[in-house]
Amino acid sequence: MEHHVPLISTLAAGFGLALIIGFIAERLKIPALVGYLLAGIIIGPHTPGFIADIEIAAQLSEIGVMLLMFGVGLHFSISDLMSVRKISIPGAIVQMSFATVLGMLVAIWWGWDWSVGLVFGLCLSCASTVVLLKGLEAQGALDSMNGRIAVGWLIVEDIATVVVLVMLPVLAGLLGSQLVAQSDLPLWQSIAKVAIQISAFVAVMLIAGRKLIPWLLWHIAGTGSRELFTLAVIAAAISIAWGAAALFSVSFALGAFFAGMMLRESEFSHRAASESLPLRDAFSVLFFVAVGMLFDPSVIFAEPIHVLATVVIIVLGKSIAAMVIVLAFRYPLNTALTVAASLAQIGEFSFILAGLALTLGLLPAEALNLVLAGAIISIAINPLLFRTIKPAREWVLSRSSLARQLERRQGPFAELPMSVPSKYLKDQVVIVGFGRVGSRVAETLSQLNIPYVVAEQNREQVEALRKRGIPAVEGNAADPAVLIQAHITNAAMMVVAMPDAVNVRYMVATAKKLNPEIEIVLRTYSEEEAEMLHKDNIGTVFFSEDALASSISQHISERMQAQQ
Numbered sequence: 001m002e003h004h005v006p007l008i009s010t011l012a013a014g015f016g017l018a019l020i021i022g023f024i025a026e027r028l029k030i031p032a033l034v035g036y037l038l039a040g041i042i043i044g045p046h047t048p049g050f051i052a053d054i055e056i057a058a059q060l061s062e063i064g065v066m067l068l069m070f071g072v073g074l075h076f077s078i079s080d081l082m083s084v085r086k087i088s089i090p091g092a093i094v095q096m097s098f099a100t101v102l103g104m105l106v107a108i109w110w111g112w113d114w115s116v117g118l119v120f121g122l123c124l125s126c127a128s129t130v131v132l133l134k135g136l137e138a139q140g141a142l143d144s145m146n147g148r149i150a151v152g153w154l155i156v157e158d159i160a161t162v163v164v165l166v167m168l169p170v171l172a173g174l175l176g177s178q179l180v181a182q183s184d185l186p187l188w189q190s191i192a193k194v195a196i197q198i199s200a201f202v203a204v205m206l207i208a209g210r211k212l213i214p215w216l217l218w219h220i221a222g223t224g225s226r227e228l229f230t231l232a233v234i235a236a237a238i239s240i241a242w243g244a245a246a247l248f249s250v251s252f253a254l255g256a257f258f259a260g261m262m263l264r265e266s267e268f269s270h271r272a273a274s275e276s277l278p279l280r281d282a283f284s285v286l287f288f289v290a291v292g293m294l295f296d297p298s299v300i301f302a303e304p305i306h307v308l309a310t311v312v313i314i315v316l317g318k319s320i321a322a323m324v325i326v327l328a329f330r331y332p333l334n335t336a337l338t339v340a341a342s343l344a345q346i347g348e349f350s351f352i353l354a355g356l357a358l359t360l361g362l363l364p365a366e367a368l369n370l371v372l373a374g375a376i377i378s379i380a381i382n383p384l385l386f387r388t389i390k391p392a393r394e395w396v397l398s399r400s401s402l403a404r405q406l407e408r409r410q411g412p413f414a415e416l417p418m419s420v421p422s423k424y425l426k427d428q429v430v431i432v433g434f435g436r437v438g439s440r441v442a443e444t445l446s447q448l449n450i451p452y453v454v455a456e457q458n459r460e461q462v463e464a465l466r467k468r469g470i471p472a473v474e475g476n477a478a479d480p481a482v483l484i485q486a487h488i489t490n491a492a493m494m495v496v497a498m499p500d501a502v503n504v505r506y507m508v509a510t511a512k513k514l515n516p517e518i519e520i521v522l523r524t525y526s527e528e529e530a531e532m533l534h535k536d537n538i539g540t541v542f543f544s545e546d547a548l549a550s551s552i553s554q555h556i557s558e559r560m561q562a563q564q
Contacts, residue, residue, distance in 0.1 A: 006053035010060070013043045013052050014289040015282075022285075031131060033347070034380050036285050037372070040292020047297070057290040063238065064287030065352055066256040067280040070237035073260020074272065086460055088152035091325045095153075095343065096160060098321040099125035102313045107367075110306065115175040116367065119168075119357045123371045124313050126161045128347020129154050131379055135342060135386045145457035145476075146335045149326075150342035161349045162254055165356060170194050172360040201248040205240075205258045213262055217272070230275040236263065291351045291372065299369040306366075310374040315381070319344045330412065333403055337393055341385040345378040346371070413462045413474035416453070416485050424451045424471045426490040432477040432507060433498025434461055437523055441497055442470070453486045478503040480510050493519045496539075508538045 021042075022035035043052040103121025108114060132154050136147045170191060213236055220232045237259050244255025263272050300307055319340035326336040354371045357363040396403040429445060429452040431438050438454070445452045454472040456462050465472035475482035477496070488494065494511050496504055508520050520539025 007056050010043075010052040010056050011286075013050060014039065014057065014060075014286055017042055018285050018289055029383055030380050031383065033128075033131065033288055034376055036288035037292040037295070037376050037379075040289040041295050041297055042292075043289070044293035044295065046295070052293065054290075054293050057286065057293055060283065061287040061290030062252060064283035064285075064290070065348075066238055066241045066252050067234075067283050068287060068348060069252075069254075069256040070241075070260040071280050073257040074263060083458055083460055084149050084152035087149055087326065087329045087331070088156050091322065091329070091339075092153045092156035092160065094325055095318060095321045096122075096125040096157060099313060099318045102317045106309050106313065112364075112367075116363060119175070119353075119362045120367050120371070122161075122164055123350045123354045123357070123363075123367075124310065124346060124374065125318070126157045126349045126353070127154060127318070127343045127345055128349070128375075128379065129158060131345050131347050131382055132342050135382055146338035148458070149331075149335065150339050153322075153339065153343065158349065161353060162257060165353060166194065166198060166254060167191070168353075168356060168362070169360060172362060175362055197248045198254075201244055201255070202258065205262050210262050213259075217263075226275070230279070233263070233272045233275055234279055287348070287351075291355070294355070294368060295372040295376075296365070296369050299366065300373060303366070303370070306370055307373045307377075310370045311377050314346055314374050314378045315344045315385075333396070334389075334393055337389045341382070341389055344385055345382045346375045347379060350375055413459060413466065413472070414482070414485065416471060416473055416487070417466070420471045424453055425487045427492045428452055428487070428490070430455060430483070430486045430488055430491045430494045430511075432456075432494065432496045434458070434465065434472070435498060438495070438497035441495055453491075455482050455486050476503065478506040478510065480514070483507075483510055483514060488518065489515050491515060491518055493521060495521045497523055505536070505538070512538075 017039035018036045020035075021039045022032035025035035025038075026032050040057075041047060043050055045051050045054060100118065100121035103124045104114065104117035107117030107120045112120070132150060136150065216236075217229070217232055220228050237256050240259040241252040241255035244258070245252055322343045323336040323340040326339050327333070350371055354363060354368050358365065358368050429450060431442055431445075431452050432455045434442065434454050434456045438456075442452060442454065452471075454462070454465055454470060455477045456465070456472060456474065457476055459474050462472045462474040473482055473485045475485075477483055477486075483494075488511050494507075496507060504522060508522075511518055511520065521542070522539050523542045
């Protein structure tokens with residue numbers, strides 16, 4: 001009996017091939033995302049064999065976009081952005097502008113219209129958050145200062161791209177689209193109309209959504225049903241995205257993004273993220289498969305120079321621009337190389353933007369193919385770029401005096417001011433890292449009138465601490481110069497309040513070399529790392545779960561003794 005089931009066949013072929021090729025890609029140390037794109041190419045209309053239903057795949061991928069943007073909203077942190085705003089905001093804007101201009105100039109050189117070149121350049125300017133996070137996690141650099149700068153940079157790029165996605169339909173007629181009717185309203189009125197619609201949507205989300213969504217999840221969580229909670233989270237993401245489009249003419253992507261942002265404010269954000277993750281990942285896979293189905297691989301052979309130019313803009317143009325910007329802000333060479341490697345790729349936002357531009361008639365199919373080719377190639381080689389950071393840095397440092405100067409160059413807050421009172425320079429506590437743990441330790445020390453000096457890599461954090469009158473030094477505490485500036489030689493104790501498995505031993509060894517009598521206190525998130533540090537006997541180690549269990553046990557003991 002023959003069945004015509006295009007939805008099931010599309011899902012079966014998409015998921016099955018994505019699984020197989022994604023697995024092979026991971027074994028080859030290539031992001032699985034490349035495998036998903038290749039799976040789409042195989043079942044797409046531009047290659048022989050089975051052809052999936054591209055219209056069904058497009059609608060499924062739209063759900064993928066919603067859930068993907070919902071996940072971005074759930075993890076969007078204003079505080080993370082503000083902590084590195086002085087480099088991330090101007091850096092992202094300048095780098096995106098540079099990449100856009102490069103793409104536009106190359107497109108004009110190919111004979112394309114300037115408006116097509118502008119949109120093409122915008123597609124090449126925004127890197128993939130998914131690929132970035134995966135690359136930083138693989139290097140163990142996600143929680144480092146370099147990782148925070150790169151993530152903050154990407155947050156700014158995401159915001160800028162969302163603005164472009166919102167404004168592109170409004171400006172389509174002005175940019176020469178033949179598929180969008182020219183509005184009778186003046187341009188400023190069209191922009192004002194969109195701004196009012198978005199403002200109305202944001203206001204509703206801030207006033208109603210911020211209260212309604214957590215209230216709804218609270219009552220659903222009270223039922224104890226995991227299935228209902230997961231359903232509520234997914235329903236909120238998709239329903240708000242659809243409602244935003246229907247009522248406020250806001251894109252599905254922006255609606256889902258704001259739904260995630262509002263849910264982040266509630267106490268259920270972590271649970272919502274974990275519960276929705278499997279379904280979000282599944283539909284995200286379908287999104288990349290659907291994008292791959294649009295790609296015509298013949299462009300690689302028909303237009304090899306165009307493909308090469310696109311890849312050069314993504315991998316070299318953006319990286320060089322980012323490196324120059326980071327060095328101009330007086331950050332070390334290692335930071336510049338990390339940020340450059342992080343941005344040397346494009347991904348999901350580029351696909352969304354290119355797909356919208358194709359729908360609006362602002363990009364030809366060839367341009368979309370070039371964007372997809374650039375994405376696939378840049379994503380495939382991005383892990384290699386991350387792995388070459390360390391050897392490339394060592395090679396450059398061994399051969400260039402300028403590179404050595406850039407690596408040793410101090411930030412504006414690398415030295416402790418001469419006006420710091422003497423009580424902070426002897427028998428003080430040196431706190432390495434001023435995050436959630438470090439700030440709480442500092443608060444306790446202040447209440448006990450115990451002097452302390454902070455060593456922190458975040459320049460904005462150091463500046464804020466100094467404005468509050470707290471002695472702070474900018475830099476990596478694994479560098480002896482940083483600990484010397486913190487007067488480690490006269491300190492009574494050093495508290496390493498940041499998870500840094502790579503550098504913690506260097507910090508401790510340097511501190512004990514400068515001050516053999518100093519007492520060391522360490523914190524760690526990993527049980528394995530805690531055991532190794534205990535074996536090395538380099539200080540008192542606090543493991544997060546052990547400390548929490550000890551506090552709970554102490555509370556129980558005190559309460560039970562009080563009742564007896």
